[in-house]
Amino acid sequence: MTPVATSFFFYLLASATVLGGLLVITCRSAVRSALALIVTLLAVAGLYLMLYASFVAGAEVLVYAGGIMVLFLLAIMFTWTGVSPNEPRFLGVAWIGIPSGCALLAFLIFAFVKGRELFPDRMIALGEESNTQQIASLLYGEPGRTGSYTFAFEIASLLLLVAILGAVVKVSGRGVAGPVSAVESQETRPSPGI
Amino acid sequence: MLNSLMSYLGSTLSPGAAGNQLWALIYVVFVFMGVSAASIALYWIEHSAGSAPCPAAADGISNRETRFVFWIAPIMGLLAAFAAYAVIPFGPSQAVTDVNIGALLILGVLSLNVLSILLSGCVPNSRGALLTALLSGARMVLFQVPIGLVAVAAILMTSLNESGTGTLSMIGIVQAQEDQGTWFLFKFFPIGLIAFVVFVIGMVAQTKRERLAVAAERPSDAGAQNEYDGLRRLLLIFGEYAAMIAVSSVAVTLWLGGWLRPFASQLSAPSWENIFSLFPGFTFLLLTAILLVMTVRGGSPSRPRRTQLAVVAALFGLIAALLFMIAVAGRSSDRHILASLRENVNYLYWFAAKVAILLSIILYYRSARSRNRFGRYFDQSTRLAWKILVPISLAVLALTAIVGLKHETWDQAKQLLRMRS
Amino acid sequence: MNDITTLHYLIVAATLFALGVTGVLTRRDVIVRLMSLELILTAVSLNLVAFSHMWGNLYGQVFAIFVIVIAATQAVVGLAIGVAFRRNSGIDVPVAKASR
Secondary structure, eight states: OOOOSHHHHHHHHHHHHHHHHHHHHHOSSHHHHHHHHHHHHHHHHHHHHHTTOHHHHHHIIIIIIIIIHHHHHHHHHHTOOOOOTTSOOBOTTHHHHHHHHHHHHHHHHHHHHHGGGGSOOOOOOOOSTTHHHHHHHHHTOOTTSOOTTHHHHHHHHHHHHHHHHHHHHHHGGGOTTHHHHHHHTTTTSOOOOO | OHHHHHHTTTOSSOHHHHTOHHHHHHHHHHHHHHHHHHHHHHHHHHSOTTOSOOTTOOOHHHHSOOOGGGGHHHHHHHHHHHHGGGSOOSSSSOSSOOOTTHHHHHHHHHTTHHHHHHHTTOOTTOTTHHHHHHHHHHHHHHHHHHHHHHHHHHHHHGGGSTTOOOOOSHHHHHHHHHHHTSOTTSTTTTHHHHHHHHHHHHHHHTSOOGGGTSOTTOGGGGOGGGGOOTHHHHHHHHHHHHHHHHHHHHHHHHHSOTTOOTTTTTSOSHHHHHHHHTHHHHHHHHHHHHHHHHHHHOOOTTSOOHHHHHHHHHHHHHHHHHHHHHHHHTTSTTOHHHHHHHHHHHHHHHHHHHHHHHHHHHHHHHSHHHHHHHHHHHHTHHHIIIIIIHHHHHHHHHHHHHHHHHHHHHHHHHHHHHHHO | OOSOOHHHHHHHHHHHHHHHHHHHHHBOOHHHHHHHHHHHHHHHHHHHHHHHHHHTSSHHHHHHHHHHHHHHHHHHHHHHHHHHHHHHHOSSHHHHHHHO
């Protein structure tokens, strides 16, 4: 499929990404930062689609935007303590942090632009129809041989299992009714202002 | 422009895959109109005709400073529901587009519905709205685990055709059901049936029925959405019904064979084709008859008046006559346009009929009558999900893989034996 | 694909990375710092996928999938700790130190 209006969509998605990132680190309320992060992640999924990485884009929307961000929002709303709007959002050392961030950005862009002759300036159009199948053959292998990353895949699933068990054990440390009782004790708290 | 309209008509690709933007736009407009009409009809069926929230009503939220963020929950719900329609197919090339990760995209987009629920709890000065929204959102996320697992089982079944590779694209899933000659509902019976039932249960739990999540004694039982009114409430309701239709369409595509008519491969003689193509006309004839009976019996205060019923009955009668004409005229194979029109009408009809049957199941679960019967199951929905649905879906996934592997190795063994002897 | 080269994607990824680092260094709220960490990981996987497109094979995409899995793990563990932290000590480190 021939790409249509590629540079327009790239600039649209890239500006959405950068704008979302800016909003994440500057919003006063944590809920608004989470919303901005969702916008950023969806825009990055669009960028993945433009890079012919359809499976990674689908996985990002499903796992990152649909799962991790829901987790973040649940965590924010479960522990909302009615922060007054006059509390400062930035640490006292922000006057060091912000310039160092800008310096890091300048350094990275300088490195990329200067090193441009080191990598070939082409963009190979990968096959679109078989992206998932090719990733599957890398992860799981063809009949007759295992894939290159099967071991890493199994280790990753084990890691996820350990993380889930650890989080469950930590949360239910105060008994099985832990989360529900904690939530019920917060019923008269103010709702998160967004 | 007429050229680009006509040039697409004989193509076998969806408009998105063919790069044809005009037809993609036409499909988008039609899908939008169809889903809006269906949502209005669903609301009309579930509640009485005149109780929709007035768009101009002011709610407690807009009395304060009107903030942009209070639109986010309704709009995100709408966007998440409608974005799924971009890949749902009504025919072998009738979809807005056919991404080759269609099923993954739909699962991901439908999980954005949870965000709408969570954000609707952020209304200020409302006791208990936050709690209800959080628990409802957590329940929705919880029920996505069995839904995802059985969807993977269905996709696993697509890899059992001759080419040996499965596909995630929605059109590919229905074509795999066509190639294998059976809907995935009946494949490896009863594995497909169990998977479908788990999917439907998860689907019902996903449709934001807050009063089933929290115990009935709480005063804040009605849910966070009651804080909204006016246009926002209307959009929330619309998004809820659109999401219901989207998830039903996904279930139809994954399990019930999409646009395929029943017994598409077992009874494939042209005479059977003609008989099955009369079904759309008969359905609308039946609907006309029901509406005429309702007209004759007259209207009660909560039902629409006689004239409205009569008008709708006449409209359905006209549609029935039109469908009969198409079914009869499309039989002769030399009239290419009429034959393809009959095919398209049949595809759309079978798809819509299956979605309608599924939606009626969901509506039945949601009705107040059934709450007393099934209420005690759904009130402990967390227990239902973790102890029953997740083990069953894991078992379905493992059994599908094992039986499918046995199938394939058995076929390969037979081929080897045939080659050797 | 005509005039959008790999460098464009790399610059977007670098911007996201710098924004994430700034967020981790400057914000008070624990959860916003975790979200900035997610920004950093997203920038890294965008970089990987851009290079995968440049070289024409899929190793970068597989690596990006693993980065997403690791980000999920880190979010689970980090949020469990962060939620307990917020519940007990308020939203950030200076308040916790002052209240001790």
